[in-house]
Amino acid sequence: MACNLNTVFLPHRISACGREPVSSKTQGFCLPSSPADGGASLAWSALSHDSVLATSGSLHLSTTITRKSPTQTLIVTEERKSTTAGKFGRYGGKFVPETLMLCLSQLEAELKVVLHDEEFQAELATALKDYVGRETPLYLAQRITNHYKNSMGEGPEIYLKREDLNHCGAHKMNNAIAQAMLAKRIGRKSIVAATGAGQHGVATAAACAKLALECTIYMGRMDMERQSSNVTFMNLLGAEVRSVDGSFKDATSEAIRHWVNNLDSSYHLAGAPVGPHPCPAMVREFQSVIGKETRKQAMEKWGGKPDVLVACVGSGSNALGLFHEFVRDEDVRLIGVEAAGVGLESGKHSATLATGEVGVYQGAMSYLLQDEEGQIIGPHSVAVGLEYPGVSPELSFLKDIGRAEFYTVTDQEAIDAYRRVSQLEGIIPAMEASHAIAFLEKLCPTLPDGARVVVSCSGRGDKDAEMVLEHI
Ligand SMILES: Cc1ncc(COP(=O)(O)O)c(C=O)c1O
Numbered sequence: 001m002a003c004n005l006n007t008v009f010l011p012h013r014i015s016a017c018g019r020e021p022v023s024s025k026t027q028g029f030c031l032p033s034s035p036a037d038g039g040a041s042l043a044w045s046a047l048s049h050d051s052v053l054a055t056s057g058s059l060h061l062s063t064t065i066t067r068k069s070p071t072q073t074l075i076v077t078e079e080r081k082s083t084t085a086g087k088f089g090r091y092g093g094k095f096v097p098e099t100l101m102l103c104l105s106q107l108e109a110e111l112k113v114v115l116h117d118e119e120f121q122a123e124l125a126t127a128l129k130d131y132v133g134r135e136t137p138l139y140l141a142q143r144i145t146n147h148y149k150n151s152m153g154e155g156p157e158i159y160l161k162r163e164d165l166n167h168c169g170a171h172k173m174n175n176a177i178a179q180a181m182l183a184k185r186i187g188r189k190s191i192v193a194a195t196g197a198g199q200h201g202v203a204t205a206a207a208c209a210k211l212a213l214e215c216t217i218y219m220g221r222m223d224m225e226r227q228s229s230n231v232t233f234m235n236l237l238g239a240e241v242r243s244v245d246g247s248f249k250d251a252t253s254e255a256i257r258h259w260v261n262n263l264d265s266s267y268h269l270a271g272a273p274v275g276p277h278p279c280p281a282m283v284r285e286f287q288s289v290i291g292k293e294t295r296k297q298a299m300e301k302w303g304g305k306p307d308v309l310v311a312c313v314g315s316g317s318n319a320l321g322l323f324h325e326f327v328r329d330e331d332v333r334l335i336g337v338e339a340a341g342v343g344l345e346s347g348k349h350s351a352t353l354a355t356g357e358v359g360v361y362q363g364a365m366s367y368l369l370q371d372e373e374g375q376i377i378g379p380h381s382v383a384v385g386l387e388y389p390g391v392s393p394e395l396s397f398l399k400d401i402g403r404a405e406f407y408t409v410t411d412q413e414a415i416d417a418y419r420r421v422s423q424l425e426g427i428i429p430a431m432e433a434s435h436a437i438a439f440l441e442k443l444c445p446t447l448p449d450g451a452r453v454v455v456s457c458s459g460r461g462d463k464d465a466e467m468v469l470e471h472i
Contacts, residue, residue, distance in 0.1 A: 123181065139161075144425060159306070219241055249379075273317050295326070314387070315388045336395060339408065417438035418431060430458060431464040432458055436457075
């Protein structure tokens, strides 16, 4: 199927009472069609009822979540044979031009096959073990634990889920290798991706090298300067890195344009659980290994579950990767930490769930950072990987039903945490992960003695060292 449309997914602000986007600036591109799965009005009505349906679990599970009280939810899961429409309550969907529908449907169909294909799963398991280096340790951070003990010597136990030890230094590799394998299986020769902090770009470039696929990575000009070591790695791995005026959101639009112009041969390798269905469910699925391992390791280490899970939220892939396995365990708290930048009141932040409003962006409905006109507000964070104006539809849904909690941490608090962990544990966490770790300052004094907290150490922080040294 040839396609030469210069098309991009455009932002839409959703009015408080409306069912339709109220503004849709064209910015020189063609407009997306209405939700192709026809599920928007169903989704809109969903939250006004006590019961909502979400496409949670694997693609073959549906999860009915019934609100018992504002703080309590009852979650029932049932097997479903048919495909889902990619909805998480009102969020998600496929707000795309008709020209992309066939591609997305093919991808959804192939994804359903590979999730149950023994040969693919065995190959993926081998790649995760021998290439990525899984499983990653669940590490008891004893000195951080001691740091948070009160005067009585009481406090929670802090564990780090060491995604920084993955090949290429972040959780991004879990998804990149799986999708690159999927792309190869459906006959694509070249991969296009966008990256912010560069971790997804490096992971994608490495996976492409391993699988002999061509690789083009789009990255914002400023981000290339801020994360220059990752640009060097991408080049060394054989990828072509193309700079884009703007930041990650602009790089994403450019990568999608590239893909739309080459639908026959190329594959857009999404690193974030955002965009049109099936991308959010697919990325979540390929990252869910983090939570599955955590459950097993917790059982081995203390014979139970964690009490609290904490992860930073940029677009949501490491958070969902950790949380997903535990969504139905009501006794496990799920905490997402967003970037408050230089302060929420300054407007210079990336706290989409804390301050955003619902809208449609890059093909799906979620919370968004947007102004009164429905135009996207540029996000800010000291952690480049957290700078995204949208967020996962699934996390948007978990926020609305009260299943996950979301808080924010400023640039300075994250920098302090980066240094604290480096000096207390000899582990240099990515600035993104430092946001999750920084939240321990507020969380730990509120927890009972012996509570077990697992924090996602989503990546390693060498890429951020220079910037942190400049701040000192
Ligand atoms: C190490 C690391 N952690 C976290 C993130 C944030 O992304 P997400 O919210 O999708 O996990 C990024 C993004 O680049 C990253 O590089």
